[in-house]
Each structure stands twice: as structure tokens, then as C-alpha cells.
Amino acid sequence: MPAGFPDFRLGSVLATSFTATLTERRGDAVERIPTPQRLVDWLAVNGLAVESCTTTQLELARDLRESIHAAATAAATQDPLPASAVRTINECSIRGRAAAVLTPEGNRRWQLGSASGVEDALGVIAADAISIIAGERDGKLALCASPTCRAAFFDTSQSRTRRWCDMNTCGNRQKKARFNANQRKSAGSF
Ligand SMILES: [Zn+2]
Numbered sequence: 001m002p003a004g005f006p007d008f009r010l011g012s013v014l015a016t017s018f019t020a021t022l023t024e025r026r027g028d029a030v031e032r033i034p035t036p037q038r039l040v041d042w043l044a045v046n047g048l049a050v051e052s053c054t055t056t057q058l059e060l061a062r063d064l065r066e067s068i069h070a071a072a073t074a075a076a077t078q079d080p081l082p083a084s085a086v087r088t089i090n091e092c093s094i095r096g097r098a099a100a101v102l103t104p105e106g107n108r109r110w111q112l113g114s115a116s117g118v119e120d121a122l123g124v125i126a127a128d129a130i131s132i133i134a135g136e137r138d139g140k141l142a143l144c145a146s147p148t149c150r151a152a153f154f155d156t157s158q159s160r161t162r163r164w165c166d167m168n169t170c171g172n173r174q175k176k177a178r179f180n181a182n183q184r185k186s187a188g189s190f
Helices: 014-019 036-045 055-076 083-095 117-133 167-188
Strands: 099-102 108-111 140-143 152-155
Touching: 014 055, 014 117, 014 152, 036 055, 036 117, 055 083, 055 117, 055 140, 055 152, 083 117, 108 117
Parallel strands: none
Antiparallel strands: 099 108, 140 152
């Protein structure tokens, strides 16, 4: 990882891993794909390697990201989906020309078209978002309980009661905050 750039928050669901490239949206937001090269790096980590990325393509990617975030948030709170977000997700899905191919080992690999790699990769991400927002997959969209985060995540836990987008970050922070509050409370009671 090049020094000076925030690391990636990777999860098992492509679309919500992608929305997690901007974290702490309600606090001090952290942009994890601040440059076109960082988007290239993120895509490579997620099995969508592209050769290059322009500033315009990075803007398109962020536009898709915020559209997925808006639509997933609406789905989690059972509000109507914002029309502009739906339009952007659909446009990206339609424009992408990636094909799923089966490797000899029996794994799925995405084969991107030649000239428009980033658009093809965004198409795969948009289609992944569509499948979770449409309720096609086993799981439920929910919002992180952290007030500074409020990320939309895909809860695949058996009981569907996961509270935080990421146990290692938001979950730990909340637990620590609660612990400190309890310490203060018991200190005050002496
Ligand atoms: Zn969170």
C-alpha cells in the first residue's frame, strides 16, 4: 500500500465493500479512494483488475458509490428508493460489459471488456448492489448503529441482528465508548 493513503475496509459483499470506501459519512469522513490509482488498487483487491483510471472515471465511481449508499439506506429504512440513485445504478449496470467466466478450478472470475475497464467493473458492482437492494440474496440491509458512521451493510447473520457495519471498527469503538461512560458513572457514584 502506498504510504499516506487510508487503507481499505473490505467485507464479503462487493457493493457494501464499495460504499465503505467512504467511511464516517456523519463524522469526519475518510475518503479511501482519494486518487484514480487508489480506485485501481481497490478494484484489483476485489477481483476487478483494470489497467488505468481517469479522473472522470473516478468521479463516475464515486457517483455510483453514493447512489448505492442512498438506495441501500432507503432500502434498510424501508423508504422509497431515490429516483436519481436508481437511475445511476441502472446506467452503470447497463453500460458495463463484464462477463462471468468459470476458471478450471471452479471459481467465478470477472472478465472485463478491453477499452472501458473501469465502466465494466462498475457494472459488476452496480449489479451486485441491485441484487442486495432487490432482496435477491440471503440477508438484510441494515444501517450501522454508530451515529458517526450510519453505513449501510448487508446483514447475513442468522438472527439478522448485527448492529455495526464492522465489528473491528465501529463495534469496538461503541463498546469502548460504553465502557468509558460506565467508568465515569461508577467514578461519580463514590
Ligand atoms: Zn459503521
